[in-house]
Amino acid sequence: MPIVTRLVDHLLSERLDTYRQNGLLRQLRTSDGLIDFCSNDYLGFARSSALKAAIQQADVEHANARSGATGSRLLAGQTTLADEVEKELAAFYQTDAALVFNSGYDANLGLLACLPKAGDTLLTDELIHASMIDGARLSYATRRRFRHNDLTDLETQLQQVTGQVFVAVESVYSMDGDLAPLLDLADLCDRYGAALLVDEAHATGVYGEHGEGLVVALGLQKRVLARVHTFGKGLGVHGAVVVGPAVLRDYLINFARPFIYTTALPPHSFLAIRCAHQLVTAQSKSRPQLHDRLNYFRQKAGELLPGASWTDSQSPIQCLITPGNEQARYVANQAQRIGLDVRAILSPTVPAGQERLRLCIHAFNSTAEIDQLLAVLQQALFNEISLRE
Template structure:
């Protein structure tokens, strides 16, 4: 058995795509999802520390799943708070966005249903679909026309799965068009707002006021909010159904109350510090003004630089590393062969000088 595993690892090593765990980088951050710098924000950290000092019990383990001993007045209060902030009837908290997507797509659709997913949807959704008995169909990335052609052929209930901002290309879904199609064909639209929340207010659903057209949404807190966890925004009936039937919720020990309380504190901190998002968008503009070829949106914090030559991509990342820039090179199978790229994440804390120097090095390889 070990020989089989080792052979698979050796094949990856030979093709240069073997994944390994590396020490935390001390370089200039152009690769993390900490878009607003909140994970290292001293003022935010002090607020969390003060919260713990006032109530050390927040750090205690929950001792069980939420259906046994892990529920608390704090997690219930925070769920109500989140739902109100996003203008949804209710919300359900999870330890991660991955678990939230597993719960949604493995539980809601049944064997008579169809899940229609954007071909670039997050891996967690694909994994959840494998746990479901529903049929899965992919539609071409951000292509409402192809989606409608698929919807026309369906005879049973359908779910549509998209991200509002995609993490590999850094482009936006045509969420208004897709919401209109879901309404036209009576399909349930589910939107993952992981990379839009905090960067664009509370996300694209709020921006376009689509709460009544989006059946459920996933908001994650390990990116712009700088904490951890995720919430599913939904109707009360959907929440109750998940509590009763979603294995990733039922059979998971609940997180500490500190996590839930830190999420609420994070929302409040965002409201008090709108300059974080403003500075981020200024930095995105500085990067775009360097005229680097990219398929990404002009206002996205994720900027992809496509370099389909593996050796050239490795050479670029090495050159950046030598100048202490931390970046992330993405090889297949994470992305399709021929679409390998350097994934650049812009942050509120990056300086203009850093962005220009980074861009200057990239231009030498593109």
């Protein structure tokens, strides 16, 4: 082995060992056979036989389509199908135009990196997703954070900044599960001439008459410059879309590097996106059932775990705070031992002292499964307290 390779190998091993010694090492593992209280498949679309059959039928009907996109959409990757699906998405999300990206990460990265320019100001909630943080870091705008969901802090900063201002938030926060005060945010942005950007990743499919998200549910689609909707969570497929005015679409085609310089999604993915939106429009039971299961969980959790510490979440993301990486791992392992897929979220993904179990409630979880989950959490928390004492 060349000396440089040996030195780099040693360096990487040292860094991994440090992570391992601090209990921070991440590893990949499957969850085959476990009852799902972990995934973002809120409506069960990823396991839906109806959606799978619809996608297979669409593939048959488009048998002459290429297997791969063969290039970026500015080169060989553009298709009539992509244009058709984007027009359908714009109609579904009640806006003028839509542009599909390969993932929600790409969409947020491209949007925040290219939209605010030098001389502009980008104000971001302190708990936005890593993809938005990375996009903000790539922007040449002045960047500031405001305290989570704190309208007073945001207004103070709006009064201090100059140039065009962009405010970036999530409608449903992925690690706390709480909702952004979108009505008040829209009012503030209107008052100070700021443009509001909303990541709807965890609201897509879950809120709105047909799953259009919180912005549409609140009637704010004309007051939000850009929304990012991802398809790999509530809709069970893959990809993402930025929706907004037609000029925004044209702008992103010209300036969003994750769109310009990547191979486009293949036709199969566009067909899957179309089928998922058709199903969520026609599906009348999954969303109400999801909210019924969520209400059941919250009621029973209050009865069985009265002293537990929860984040202020009204969404299907329910987070039980179990401070310390070891404690969080212990409680998650107890659940996994009886066949429940429960995962611990550890620092530094969340701040030290805010380690947690991120529990996702789904339309397909039965009340008996929820009872089983709460029982094991109750026992594990009791044992963990006993061990500390």
